[in-house]
Amino acid sequence: MVDGGLWSFEWLVDGYPFDEDYAPAAFLIAQGEKTWLAPLLVPLALPLLVVRRPKSDPLFARILILSGALGFGWLIAQGFGIGIRGFTFDWLKALFGEPRIRQFGMGYGAMFSATAFLFLLTQGIAARGAINGDVFVVSAIGGVIAIVTTFVFFPIANMLFAAFVTEDGSYSLTVFAAKFFDDRLWGLGCLWGARCGAAWNSLFLAVIVGFVTTILGLCFALVVTRSGFRYKRAVRALTVLPIITPPFVIGLALILLFGLSGSVTVFLADLFGVQPTRWLYGMPGILIAQTLAFTPIAFLVLIGVVEGVSPSMEEAAQTLRASRWQTFRTVSLPLMRPGLANAFLLGFIESMADFGNPLVLGGNFDVLSTEIFFAIVGAQYDQGRAAVLAMVLLFFTLSAFYAQRAWLGRKSYTTVTGKGDAGVHPLMPTGLSMPVTTIALVWAFFTAVVYGMIVYGSVVELWGVNNSLTFKHYVTAFSVRFEEEGIRWTGAAWDSFWTTITIAAIAAPLTAAVGLVTAYLLTRQNFAGKNAFEFGTMLSFAIPGTVIGVSYILAFNVPPIEITGTGVILVVSFIFRNLPVGVRAGIASMSQLDKSLDESSLTLGANSWQTFRRVILPLLRPAILAALVYSFVRAMTAISAVIFLVSARYDMATSYIIGRVENNDYGLAIAYSTTLIFVMLAAVGLLQVLVGRVQIGRRS
Amino acid sequence: MKKIKATIASSMVLFAASAGASYADSLTLYCSAQEDWCQLMARSFEDATGIDVDMTRKSSGETFAQIRAESSNPKGDVWWGxxxxxxxxxxxxxxxxxxxxxxxxxxxDWAISQAESAGNKTIGIYSGALGYGYNTDLAAANNLPEPSCWKDLLKPEYKGHVQMANPNSSGTAYTTLASMVQIFGEDEGFEFMKGLHKNINQYTKSGSAPIKAAARGENTIGIVFMHDAVKQAVAGFPIKVVAPCEGTGYEIGSMSIIDGARNEDEAKQFYDWALSAEAQNLALQVNAFQVPSNTGAQTSDSAPDMSTIKLIDYDFKKYGSSDERKRLLRKWDEEVSVLPQ
Structure with missing residues (x-):
């Protein structure tokens, strides 16, 4: 059903309810077809027995739990057990023989039935007194667990098992060992002139990128908060740019500047009379591109922390006759530790997972993320190797995560106490201020030049060969014709452009909603398994997009959930890729809201859903805005997962751009990217107006 | 209580299960040629037959991976190019x-022999010879002699100037490896690859990337299919195409119908149409310089003249089999790629 387009409803007129493929289960069972669906009627009817009983009756809870669990379990079991070619497991065939039965993917009916069973189950659990009998909270937990299991754990586990599969389809540890202890992965050849393994390359690169972006981010944060520098707003604006830049574009601009025939390279080579080299390709190029792309992320993390250090602590130090330099080194800097650790972690993970820049600039420097891609699409098609590489990558990112926690330890970094906290941040010591400002300015200038190149590249005929100015790339991509029937979108890029906008617009609010509900559960409720729950929701952030893309194809191309080739799979992948950011934003702002607000609402007789909707949600507008903007922008610029999931009908802008780059059609690729940058700027502005900028102050 | 009743009632009403899909005259085409060619083929087929075409363009490696991943529930109907x-x-x-x-x-004949070596499960639609192209500006700037043979590329002056794709990830590069083994014999062929390795500045991931880099001036010599090199020259880049003097291997661009295709009849209709002279002439409109498989189709004037190129008798059955492929690639990995450059 999804196959024909989830929104098309063609099935309603096309033979419904008698055509076997579309018919609802009730009709089928009545006709004696698809009888394996019949047992579902029992748990559906069961709750009718207890409708008249009070909630406190133990039988009420027991019946609901029983019917919910039975129905949900049977639905899943039959979904996996009977596939498109009959029974999927050999023992089922042995048990029942091989009848001619088959079924396609689940549709709306199954989706609603599953939801109904799930909520029967959670209502039963709530009725037994879990979490004070709060139906909303139990249902929300059940719902989030169900979707995270379906769309994160199930596909990832499915994919990682491939590491143990031998060529004839059985499982074996030796296969895993052979692929794991591979020289291409762990070789140390670079120490004597050959090449190193991808694992070392990735690790080395990610550590350097983590340090460099943290230091640059800190410089920017210090310049903006603690210096007399005049154009702070410009610095802030500049740092937002890379976030809304489609991948590849920075890499392309770098090639046009520093490549073998790049303008800067040629200019310098002529000036000094040396031979130009291909120094950019490999580690240096990736490092520069990733630093350009991820410094703003470090800046955004650090600015909050640097501003958050309470001026009264610094004033206290200065009153005790510490010099400015001592104050900075012994008070301000240590208090910024959580920010520094977070910034480093983000830089590290982003560098590990980055796909676009190594693809364009990698040269012979192999990293894990591209190796995973080519293990699958390359001529070797080795899914097991991809799974092993994905495990190594996951191991690195999760270790970094735990190392960060250990380093921060259990010290308290709280400085915002709610007590009188007036005061102004002291300026940086002069000895520090000079180099910091210089570094920040040089890097800001460099960023500006790179972006200038991007715009310039989109309006020249053929870069490097024919530099005459032209708008032809924009015309090819975005021309329209006005005819009698209305506007005709004749440009080559319109198809993918509208698909991208639509998908991003559908995914963004859903991401924000799931993220905020999850954040609410994590900050406001206590339940068993909360840590595992948190880990599950954060997992998809640490997994690179290529892995997600492949695992989605493998998991969702076959019944019971058959959504490849549709727009739904793109929306789903975006929701779960960007969920962690929604969760983090929600947690951050919710922990600022005092719990007494909830309590007073509950005391006044509201239930937890009303409290969430009427009290917490309105106070969360900044977090909602952040989650919306981030997921919208990421949905428009993501590439690594998308490249596996696009289809003829649903092509995304980024995959279209890659196609152009592959075709050496840089002009069109850059023109399209430039347009996307402006569209995203506009969208971010629009969202800000729509959601509104409320001042959340206790007094105004 | 009301809520419970509502839940039960709605779940009863909505208890609908599986649904499949039916299409009215449509075709899902997986296309592995260049984007504009794919588009043109899809739209022209629509015009010729009135069948709706859903086309996805991906490289042949990606498409193969996708067809394999989807094998238990095929989504595509025909794979062209x-x-x-x-x-x-x-x-x-x-x-x-x-x-x-x-x-x-x-x-x-070559198109038919391609079909026969695969039990008629595929067929040749175009062919292209392997060769290399070089950026004349860069060659002049570095005072490089003009190469004309495969062995020329081993000269020390070309150190750091040659690019080819990685045979592990690219079909083009695997064709290069297999061609060298067939031209020089296995031992001497691998000696050639080792010598070449010293001059290579980068093994790219994609097959045509070396000549694109050469076109943009990021590389001097790229080992690619000659029609890819011609395309860059026609686009206005300073590229000269070379047909190596020792003779060379070639590829046969192919077409297959996916097993279990949902629109088998439409797929066969497309298959027959794509083999017609009229459909193969479309290549001229998009600067595709391959040689068409229909004897009545035209070849572009800019295309490399196949009659002047020394083609070897490439053994597609042997070198296309996965065992031989794995063996050669492992040997290349172990003996060539690990050498210092």
């Missing part, structure tokens, strides 16, 4: 189906 090896491999694994087109008597 891309180098022949993955088509042969798909045939070997039973991912594609046998079909004898009535158009076969109009085709060149």
């Amino acid at each position: 891309g180098t022949g090896d993955p088509h042969l491999q798909a045939a070997e694994e039973g991912l594609t189906m046998e079909y004898m087109s009535p158009m076969r008597d109009q085709l060149h």
